[in-house]
Amino acid sequence: MKYLIVGATGNIGTRVTQRLIARGERPSIFVRNAKKAKALFGAQVDIHVGDLDKAPSSLATALNGANGVFLVSDGPDLDTRDHTVAFAAKSAGIRHLVKLSTLDVHTGVGTGPWHARGEAAVRESGVAFTFIQAAGFMLNALGWSDSIREESVLRTFTGNGKIAFIHPDDIADVTTAVLTTPDYDGQSLVITGPEALSYGEMAATLGRAIGKSIRFEEISDRQAHAGVVAWAGRGPYADALVDIWRAVREGRLATVSDGVMQVIGRKPISFGRWAEENVGAFS
Ligand SMILES: NC(=O)c1ccc[n+]([C@@H]2O[C@H](COP(=O)([O-])OP(=O)(O)OC[C@H]3O[C@@H](n4cnc5c(N)ncnc54)[C@H](OP(=O)(O)O)[C@@H]3O)[C@@H](O)[C@H]2O)c1
Structure with missing residues (x-):
């Protein structure tokens, strides 16, 4: 098998x-x-070298000789790129396409609708596929690093709501396993971290890792939205993030699945271990 990775310079790719x-x-x-x-x-x-937006035809050469494709695409219009890659893969005779998707295609929260449209485009192409429907990434916690480092505080409006963030190595291990066997063709695999935790619990875990007490401060939806707009700008990204945090607070994103165990035969990595691996970002 020869594999093509689209999004190879990103976190999971x-x-x-x-x-x-x-x-x-x-x-x-x-x-x-x-x-x-x-x-x-x-x-x-x-x-x-190519660009799915500016020069989608550049993909054809890359697909030449490949049998399996891993696809990472992002943004509110990701279905356009998924459509481009899936149809090009089908006409290049690709045997299997694995798409990084989100658990939220089931909840309709945040980026869920974007990925639901992307999954539909892949299905429509007729290429054999597997969707990796991942929970929120532990990497998202890096967004808290400035306030934790500078003020020892984590500000959110997620209340006591919980989410089972997943370690990027678990996503990569599952993806690699799925990509390298035909066993998961046609399946959607929901993968999450080992336990759902509140942001307060994650702040306490990070505090233990860096040897410092971290305050958990509740802010309003509007303050959170203003905070996101300050670094990401106004638009669908900021709206999606606030939508996710609201759903966490309402207890709608606390799903824990055994997907990692099912595919790679071990437990998912804990948030505590991720925190220890990333102390440098928080201290
Ligand atoms: N964060 C979460 O909690 C979470 C949860 C579930 C699912 N997801 C999904 O996971 C995905 C993000 O994964 P990630 O963090 O690994 O992504 P990432 O680090 O942002 O990487 C994105 C990759 O796509 C490439 N790319 C972007 N635009 C491109 C274009 N026009 N043509 C070709 N390549 C392009 C980037 O290349 P450059 O290096 O050139 O920029 C990069 O390699 C998204 O679909 C997101 O919805 C995220």
């Missing part, structure tokens, strides 16, 4: 590419920035 290399594969990667790709993977991959 980098890890999946590294895992394929560790298995002795030489993956192809479709990237916008060859320099960034070389810094990450050296000469261990075949780099194809």
